[in-house]
Amino acid sequence: xxxxxxxxxxxxxxxxxxxxxxxxxxxxxxxxxxxxxxxxxxxxxxxxxxxxxxxxxxxxxxxxxxxxxxxxxxxxxxxxxxxxxxxxxxxxxxxxxxxxxxxxxxxxxxxxxxxxxxxxxxxxxxxxxxxxxxxxxxxxxxxxxxxxxxxxxxxxxxxxxxxxxxxxx
Numbered sequence: 001x002x003x004x005x006x007x008x009x010x011x012x013x014x015x016x017x018x019x020x021x022x023x024x025x026x027x028x029x030x031x032x033x034x035x036x037x038x039x040x041x042x043x044x045x046x047x048x049x050x051x052x053x054x055x056x057x058x059x060x061x062x063x064x065x066x067x068x069x070x071x072x073x074x075x076x077x078x079x080x081x082x083x084x085x086x087x088x089x090x091x092x093x094x095x096x097x098x099x100x101x102x103x104x105x106x107x108x109x110x111x112x113x114x115x116x117x118x119x120x121x122x123x124x125x126x127x128x129x130x131x132x133x134x135x136x137x138x139x140x141x142x143x144x145x146x147x148x149x150x151x152x153x154x155x156x157x158x159x160x161x162x163x164x165x166x167x168x169x
Contacts, residue, residue, distance in 0.1 A: 026093070028061040031070075043067055047074040053085040054156055059094035063101045072108050084114040086156045088149070092123035109141055117159055118143040119152040 023045050031043060043060070050056040055078055060067050079085060097105060109115065118141055146152040 023058075026058075026060050028093075030062045030064045031060060031067040032064055033066050035066075040070060043070045044074050047071050047078070049078055049081075050088060050153075053082045054153075055079075055085055055087045056090065057087050058090040058092075061093045062095060063097040065100055065104045068101060068104050068108060075112070079112060079114060082114070084116050085112075086117050086119065086159070087115065088152050088156065089118055089120040090149070091120060112141075115141055116163075117141070117156060119146065119155045120144070121146045121149050121152040123147065 024042055026042060026046065031039060035043075046058040046060070048056055055075060057071065057075070075087075109118065120143060122145065144152070144155050146155065
């Protein structure tokens with residue numbers, strides 16, 4: 001438990017930058033079934049284990065059901081390795097999803113029994129934050145919306161600490 005407290009207090013603005021800069025960014029285009037194998041691999045690289053049981057999920061600039069299906073397969077693969085998990089959702093480059101994508105997202109995230117919390121960040125995009133709350137509320141999962149990665153990660157550490165405290169009672 002002490003280690004997690006230390007982690008939460010030592011988060012700084014550059015903690016994610018080296019990691020994200022090593023992952024190629026997605027083009028602002030709709031990724032569909034006609035994408036190349038390289039583009040599909042690029043989509044897969046947007047979802048990964050950040051640490052322990054925290055999955056990092058960087059949303060595409062233009063959300064499509066095909067792209068979401070690629071992400072779901074990746075989360076399925078990662079979730080097999082961990083009993084319960086948290087997800088940090090990076091919406092810093094994403095546009096709000098359309099109705100088909102909202103429906104897919106609801107189905108997508110509501111199926112994970114081991115998902116403890118979605119911690120979303122929008123990089124100070126107020127409108128996107130409101131849209132995210134609207135969409136995520138329908139998932140039936142615990143969530144929080146933040147301006148920065150550091151705030152999103154700190155929330156997860158807080159929840160992990162609370163869970164650890166309850167177990168140790």
